[in-house]
Amino acid sequence: MKKWPFLFIFANLVLFILFYAWPALLGVYYSFTEYNGNIATFVGLDNYINLFQDPSFYKALFRTFLYTLLGVPFIYVTSLFISVLLVSKYTKGKNVAKMIFFFPWLVSPIVVGILWRWMFGESFGFINSMIQVLGGNPIPWSSDGNFAFLVVLFATAWAGTAFNMLIFIGALISIPKSLYEAADVDGGTAWQKFWHITLPSIRSTSFLVILLAVFNLMKEFPMVQALTNGGPGSDTTFIVQYIYETGFDQLKIGYASAASMVLFVVLLVIALLQFRFAKGGKIDD
Amino acid sequence: MTKLNDRFSTVMLTTALVIVALMYLFPIIWLLLSSLKPGSELFSYPLNILPENPTIDGYVYSWATMAFIKYFANTLIVAIVTTVLTVLASATCGFALAKYNYKWLHVFFICMLATTMLPTEVIMTPTFSVILELGLYDSLAGLIIPSINTATGIFMFRQYFITVPNDLIESARIDGANEGRIFFNLMLPIAKPVVITLAIFSFQWRWNDYIWPLIVLSDPNKYTVQIALRSIVGADNIDWVLLLSSSIISLVPMILVFIVFQRYIMDTSATSGLKG
Numbered sequence: 001m002k003k004w005p006f007l008f009i010f011a012n013l014v015l016f017i018l019f020y021a022w023p024a025l026l027g028v029y030y031s032f033t034e035y036n037g038n039i040a041t042f043v044g045l046d047n048y049i050n051l052f053q054d055p056s057f058y059k060a061l062f063r064t065f066l067y068t069l070l071g072v073p074f075i076y077v078t079s080l081f082i083s084v085l086l087v088s089k090y091t092k093g094k095n096v097a098k099m100i101f102f103f104p105w106l107v108s109p110i111v112v113g114i115l116w117r118w119m120f121g122e123s124f125g126f127i128n129s130m131i132q133v134l135g136g137n138p139i140p141w142s143s144d145g146n147f148a149f150l151v152v153l154f155a156t157a158w159a160g161t162a163f164n165m166l167i168f169i170g171a172l173i174s175i176p177k178s179l180y181e182a183a184d185v186d187g188g189t190a191w192q193k194f195w196h197i198t199l200p201s202i203r204s205t206s207f208l209v210i211l212l213a214v215f216n217l218m219k220e221f222p223m224v225q226a227l228t229n230g231g232p233g234s235d236t237t238f239i240v241q242y243i244y245e246t247g248f249d250q251l252k253i254g255y256a257s258a259a260s261m262v263l264f265v266v267l268l269v270i271a272l273l274q275f276r277f278a279k280g281g282k283i284d285d
Numbered sequence: 286m287t288k289l290n291d292r293f294s295t296v297m298l299t300t301a302l303v304i305v306a307l308m309y310l311f312p313i314i315w316l317l318l319s320s321l322k323p324g325s326e327l328f329s330y331p332l333n334i335l336p337e338n339p340t341i342d343g344y345v346y347s348w349a350t351m352a353f354i355k356y357f358a359n360t361l362i363v364a365i366v367t368t369v370l371t372v373l374a375s376a377t378c379g380f381a382l383a384k385y386n387y388k389w390l391h392v393f394f395i396c397m398l399a400t401t402m403l404p405t406e407v408i409m410t411p412t413f414s415v416i417l418e419l420g421l422y423d424s425l426a427g428l429i430i431p432s433i434n435t436a437t438g439i440f441m442f443r444q445y446f447i448t449v450p451n452d453l454i455e456s457a458r459i460d461g462a463n464e465g466r467i468f469f470n471l472m473l474p475i476a477k478p479v480v481i482t483l484a485i486f487s488f489q490w491r492w493n494d495y496i497w498p499l500i501v502l503s504d505p506n507k508y509t510v511q512i513a514l515r516s517i518v519g520a521d522n523i524d525w526v527l528l529l530s531s532s533i534i535s536l537v538p539m540i541l542v543f544i545v546f547q548r549y550i551m552d553t554s555a556t557s558g559l560k561g
Binding site: 002004005007008009011012013015016018019020021022023024026027030081082085086088090091092093094096097098100101102103104105106107108109110111113114115116117118119123124126129132133158161166190215219221222225226229240243244247248253256257260263264267268271 | 291294295297298299301302303305306309310312313315316319327328330331332370373374375377378380381382385387390393396397400401402403404405406407408409410411412413414415419430431433434439463464465468489492493495496510511514515518519525528529532535536539540542543550551
């Protein structure tokens with residue numbers, strides 16, 4: 001009897017050992033060495049000490065936090081707003097609208113980056129052209145760090161809505177109609193109904209959406225690489241891109257591995273905090 | 286009074302929906318329209334929304350410059366082979382985690398959940414060493430094999446199989462069927478909705494994947510579509526004529542998949558297997 005379940009998980013077990021456990025342990029080992037691809041020399045905690053004195057590491061980490069802090073509420077609010085509109089009995093053209101909102105899911109992160117780079121080009125983008133037609137001054141979307149950051153946030157919300165929308169719609173249509181009818185009898189306003197019925201009813205779904213969004217944003221890399229390539233300067237360089245550049249471009253593999261370990265600990269802490277926040281991680285279906 | 290109120294709400298909310306939908310639609314329409322403009326129109330301010338002299342020269346140019354057939358073939362091989370293996374591995378693994386009660390299975394389940402916290406992005410450099418060590422560097426197998434394992438897929442099947450009554454399995458056991466036959470003849474057919482959903486997801490993950498091909502591939506003949514696009518956008522001087530039409534071409538296969546499987550993708554009850 002025991003042989004079958006083992007056979008059933010065998011492929012995943014081998015892959016887990018080869019592509020997670022092994023690299024993870026190797027990463028821990030590398031993080032204590034100076035390694036450029038040839039010989040790894042043990043240097044103890046040097047990488048970590050240097051890392052915590054490295055302003056470019058702090059900047060990448062801080063920018064990633066800021067991106068997550070601003071991007072997650074942005075994604076959450078837009079996805080929920082759109083989903084509420086899509087299940088409302090007052091809206092027409094739901095099916096077409098749903099297709100439109102879902103479309104970005106088909107678009108790869110690289111193409112998302114290209115799309116928004118093309119829209120917000122400083123001297124060739126549609127947005128600046130419109131601003132000038134309307135008599136305004138062109139906005140430095142790619143040469144000013146804050147504006148570039150804003151474009152990254154727009155692109156993130158645009159790309160992230162589709163999947164969250166499907167999850168939200170599933171949750172919204174399963175809220176019992178009787179709750180809203182009871183509120184109607186009591187003369188509740190639309191806002192009151194949203195605040196006191198809708199939001200509490202989709203609590204577990206909200207938790208899931210936020211959890212997924214935090215993890216996705218913390219490890220953002222391909223879209224931003226195509227959109228801004230981390231610039232101007234390093235204003236939109238997030239931590240995964242920092243690790244990639246240190247490890248693969250500068251060949252400081254030990255140093256990059258130490259940064260990886262810090263990121264891993266950060267993700268772990270976020271996960272533990274969120275599960276604690278959700279009272280033991282119970283997500284009811 | 287309520288009638289009037291209803292009509293007012295309908296007008297207001299429908300207008301809001303239309304405006305937001307147009308905002309979401311516009312970037313992609315703009316890319317499409319721009320790709321049909323000749324190079325001279327692309328940068329002449331103020332920009333016209335519609336191309337004055339629509340042309341498919343950009344597409345002809347892309348198709349001639351980029352080896353799209355090769356990139357499509359590489360990406361398709363990776364996406365299809367990985368998808369078949371992912372579905373098979375996730376289904377068996379999810380079934381084992383749902384229907385057998387051993388301590389080591391629980392431990393393994395926790396390990397799989399942990400992989401979501403330690404994604405490949407985080408351990409790129411040591412993963413590269415492992416790829417080299419295993420002789421997978423610069424091969425399509427190096428893209429396929431590591432991607433078979435997915436916590437999401439295993440989780441989807443586990444959640445689904447938990448809802449299948451144990452009696453069904455018990456009675457098959459009494460009839461003398463072994464566990465392998467029970468799985469392939471009884472359980473896998475029941476789980477068809479999850480198979481389809483995961484297959485679509487896996488195909489999309491692999492078609493749009495960037496991290497693995499970036500780490501594993503170096504020979505341009507083995508490039509996937511995304512890496513090929515990256516080689517254009519990463520250049521010092523971006524050739525926008527090439528980039529715009531190439532981006533549109535790269536979207537076509539996913540759009541076809543969407544058209545064919547739309548019913549399964551948009552059916553929220555199937556996707557809700559991803560939560561829980």
